[in-house]
Amino acid sequence: MSVDPAARAGYPEHPPRMGFFTDTSVCIGCKACEVACKEWNAVPEDGLALSGMSYDNTVGLGASTWRHVAFIEQSIPVGPPSAAAEGVRWLMSSDVCKHCTESGCLDVCPTGALFRTEFGTVVVQDDVCNGCGYCVGACPFGVIARREEDGQAHKCTLCYDRLGAGMEPACAKACPTDSIQFGPLDELRERAALRVADLRAAGQDHAQLYLNDPDDGIGGGGAFFLLLDEPEVYGLPPDPVVTTRDLPGIWKHVGLAAAGLAAAGLALGLGRRK
């Protein structure tokens, strides 16, 4: 069942839900997306050290890295089976905020700094966030983080400003291979289904779509991916479930525990001093 997050957030009329389809099978690891994102959004420098993790020196998404290209080097057999030769398969994937249909960061934000846009995306308001850090621990993907310099939470806005002006996000604009595709989510899902079928027919047995399913643990991602291996290989959780799905149960147990403590207090109060 597909949920319309913008309608649920109270927009009676709104544009179609927009998102990213990141087809990692054509990513060449150029990092143009990382650079374009930094440039357009004026995201500050995030360390210039070498990580030793292949060509990945940004290491992961964070407060000041909103697109992150992962590089995975895998040993694979090459040539005829009799040769028993080993080659390298190089997986590259540009990661980004998933703009979840059921968004943990947005649910737990106590100030309302995180909000759902009319495009169905999730954005932090810099002038409201008080840096409580709740969103950081609530994200099942480790996307959002608090920036040391200003003490506030930051993440990808899916270029909310550019969307408002009818433009595509900077990363998608800069991507030279169309690995990052931007558009109405419905169209992207159709396109992705065709692409993964092609790849599987071509022998890519592990090719899989990730977060494209509206029935998954986050209600589907506004940004979803075509991966050539299991999600955890790319640093992604294999079966993320938004924490707030369990919140009714959590409140129930808190209520029962509180009632127990109140009952203890009542028992004390009914006693008489001897």
Place this chain on the structure above:
Amino acid sequence: MTPEPKGRLKGGPVARGKRRRAEQLMVPEAEFTSYYGRPVIKEPAWGVPDIAGYLFLGGLAGASSVLAAGAHASGYGELARVAKVTALGAISLSAVALVHDLGRPERFANMLRVFKPTSPMSVGSWLLSAYGPLAGAAAVSDLTGILPAAGTAATLGAGLLGPAVATYTAALICDTAVPGWHEGHREMPYLFAGSASCAAAGLGLLTLPPEAARPARTLATLGAPAELAAKRLLLRRLGDIAEPYETGRPGRLLRAAELLTVGGLAGAVLGRRNRAVSALAGASLLAASALTRFGVFEAGLVTARDPKYTIVPQRRRRGMN
């Protein structure tokens, strides 16, 4: 103490109780892949002294208000006063710790900008803003003798909100992607209620002669067993993810807490006529509560840092391992 080999995660009960299968207990060490060993989720941006301390202080305050109301109603005036002052002190320190932990402390008032039941922190902020003044009024009225009727009403009000203050912090930490907290959400509130009771009872026993602290002793005899039982159930539920609760620094904190809880309970019961034993028992219970909260907090952080605690249970949930 023998150091546990790192990377136990071999079978054991699955995080989701229903899917538990006996044969998984025999599964060898789970194979899992990660991205260069990097964590999948981000460690919560919460400071250990600030927020772990708040879990303790908030519990101490909430349960002290419960104890204060009970002692007030049953004629234990000295205990009621100690508990009211404790509640005010603990909740004031809590407020300082909470504001200090913000990235933008000057924007603390934004906590009351909206009310969101989906955010335990929002619910807690509103709760504290109602509870804090009541706890304050109860203490000030008791100490000064001003407006005794209003003081009694405030004591009752704080006593009614106290249980929520002492337990909502379980929702606060469990409503996250941190496996070691989230998967324990069915047990954590009871653990916190028990631990908070021990803290409040402990302070009463520590500061007053045993005959004046009888309700505190009763609260300890209710809270300590509840806490011990809830912790057992929590660890059983967590299965593999319980590893950080039993090893390393959080493991040591929690083991010390358990010994102090058991010792404190025994001392409270057996030392009911001995001031020194009773006070020592009280100190033990108080310390145990603090150690429990720091242990739970730090164990959760370990499960956030190591990707295996995120990846292996999720793969198993999908039936991939």
